[in-house]
Amino acid sequence: MTEKQKLVVIGNGMAPGRMLEHLFEAAPDAFDVTIFNAEPRVNYDRIMLSPVLSGEKSFEDIIIHGDGWYIEHGVMLYKGHKVVEIDRQAKTVRSEHGEVASYDKLVIATGSAPFIIPVPGHNLPGVLTYRDLDDVDAMLLAAQSRGKAVVIGGGLLGLEAAAGLKERGMDVTVIHLMPTLMERQLDPAAGYLLERELESRGIRVITRASTKKILGETRVEGIELEDGTVIPATLVVMAVGIRPSAALAKEAGLSVNRGIVVNDSMQTSDPDIYALGECVEVNGNVYGLVAPLYQMAEVAASHLTGDNSRRFVETSTATKLKVTGINLYSVGDFTEAEDREEIVLRDAAAGVYKRLVLKDNRILGVVLYGETADGAWFFDHLKKQTDISEMRETLIFGQAYQGGSQLDPMAAVAALPDNAEICGCNGVCKGKITGAITSRGLKGLDDVRAHTKASASCGTCTGLVEQLLSLTLGDAYNPAAVTPMCGCTGLGHDDVRRLIKAKELKTIPAVMQELEWTTSCGCAKCRPALNYYLVCDWPDEYADDYQSRFINERVHANIQKDGTYSVVPRMWGGMTSSKELRAIADVVDKFNIPAVKCTGGQRIDMLGIRKEDLPAVWADLGKAGFVSGQAYAKGLRTVKTCVGTDWCRFGTQDSTGLGIKLEKFMWGSWTPAKLKMAVSGCPRNCSEATCKDIGVICVDSGYDIHFAGAAGLDIKGTEVLGHVKTEDEVMEHVVALAQMYREQGRYLERIYKWAKRIGLDEIRRQIMDEPDRRKAYYDRFVFSQKFAQVDPWSERVSGKDKHEFNPMATLTLEAAE
């Protein structure tokens, strides 16, 4: 075996990541690889930052190579190391932290930097760019204030940022220099439709606007346009383009123009140094979309392994906007010229616009807005330069209208030739996908992503890939093939819940046996989930397995970082009395409780109680009439209220009374995740009902019931379930909704995530429009409460689970002798 060559890579973005994948596939043992990454993290999918910003994905979802990948391939990855010098004589690179690595071959992939308009104020705090995860984190932080944001730049990135910030609750204005949005990818008509769509979502768009300066003393307060208009803002995002980061290469004496100059094998002016990605310039062009960058990765990898046959060839790339609900697609050249013709289809009512630019009966450019399913088909004809004169009359209607075939999307996909491109980001064609499905026995979307990369980047071709799976596998393809509950089973939460009912499984061992668990007694993920499902489904028959509950639910208090506990008694609807407060004060003194705090749920928390003292604390609290507040439970927590008509001059109904009624009816119930509620006496909403799991807003004519809000990891206003007239109706609807969630939610899935999964309309239909079904939900909840409404504190004061609270033995020196 020959000695391994040393390969050093500067930069850890998508292009070098892809290059290494090709390299390890072609020649796994050829190189010892060292990567310097200026960002302090692993390789992730930068084009998916917008879904992270809007909250549709988390950072974990978009990681391409986790830490394990680097270990598996023996790659030395320096995270957070910016390379500051390349010494071409010594063949070494040096990082800002002084780390030096020598190379036989060097790959520069320093990417690009966002362009900052040098207007006054551009360096004020609150002015951000949109490039990496740190920018997204900064925007999310800024969005928490719910202030006003200005996005400068109405291109792809700027609009995705604007939509994401809007989704996060900010008031957003987009400033764009040109007359229409995304003018590089869209013609004016499609740009106009896009503008209208964004405006309808509450995003203000100002075109033909040039920024004069950014206002503010110590931080951003707004921007001023050339025409004198002032727009107040607490956040300004500049998304006006990128610039190749070529300074390092230039200092090393490599040939640099706009970007680092490379030949079509990705070699720089130094044959031992390659460069690829957004930092390079090939044949006078620089690139920012992912498809050409991936092509560069392939070329560089094959050249490094000695295969000189591959060359970088410029091809057109399709553009899509990753904003949920906006479909647009463009590719090729769509400017007007004398020798060009066009076919246009407009459907104003449906918001559809399609335009094909033709020259000599061949497609030159495509712009689709509103309906983009035929994009890949048009693109295919564009690339092949098909003579379309035969189908010219019906061309614009798309593939389904050719040759008299049915309007069936499956037929359309089936009719695509094997070399039709499905995934534009990764350049994967249909044949490669169907081939991989058959030869490797792939079963689902994740398999296809892992083996072919198709749909693994921006995800807009996911539908097409699913159709290919379905065509290739027939009935064997199960699109609902979901993530397993945990490593102990291949089944997802929904399957497990269904089978518990169908097979009447009533103990955890029965579930594990019948559903073929691969471990002997589960793990800390599945056991609490199964315990909840069984408690929920068989309230009268199932014996709660405390050893499968998380410690807080086992000892009915909240564990703290030092192993002590906190205790929160119920204060119904947030109401209390001198007697209750006195009892709490006495307990605090008697047990030397170090901290007492008011909670966000209108109750009092006593922190720092030793576990051994818990039963005695509860005994004293119990004497004053307190029961457990279940502040630790995946179950009903609080019902927050305002003072309503009892005291408030604006109150429209007895919100306090209704809140107490709800809490007394629903306490003790277990739910998939915690359930927090509130009742506000008028739309001023002092009890903040519109960010709760379930909230009620009293109005003159009755009660508006809200649900699916969130104010934790995510922040989200509630959705309206419906309006009812009486308190009794409120009780029935709220309880039925809670029971529907109890029966369908996945363990640890908050109500807003469940609602998003099931669909708001479906929930409204079942709870508001189907009285029989609502009543049945209500009755099942009431039945379950018969077994759930037992105060866990008084049970333990009477001796239940005594072993939990005392040490088994205390060794003294005598005992040890």
Next chain:
Amino acid sequence: MNAMTQTWVKVGRIGDIPRRGARCVKNGDMSIAIFRTADDRVFALEDKCPHRNGPLSQGIVHDGCVTCPLHNWVISLETGAAQGADEGQTLSIPVRLEGDEIVLGIGGLA
């Protein structure tokens, strides 16, 4: 050798601990967690997660492991070693069953 000075002490009966559960034994300032698995094996670890000193005795016991209640580290009952990607080890203390009595080997570890 350590074993020379080790003392075996009876600390209780196996029935004192619930299956898939744990109880503590106080030995001076040290708290020792005694675990009982589903198949009635018994293990002893210092009651301190190697991560942030979480009380392992309060965790969920599954197969031969316990999951720490503070941040979900999974610790092997037999060796005290963190499982998966986490790194760290909790002190493991010799323990055996004599009939249904739990006997702990303490002292002499200096």
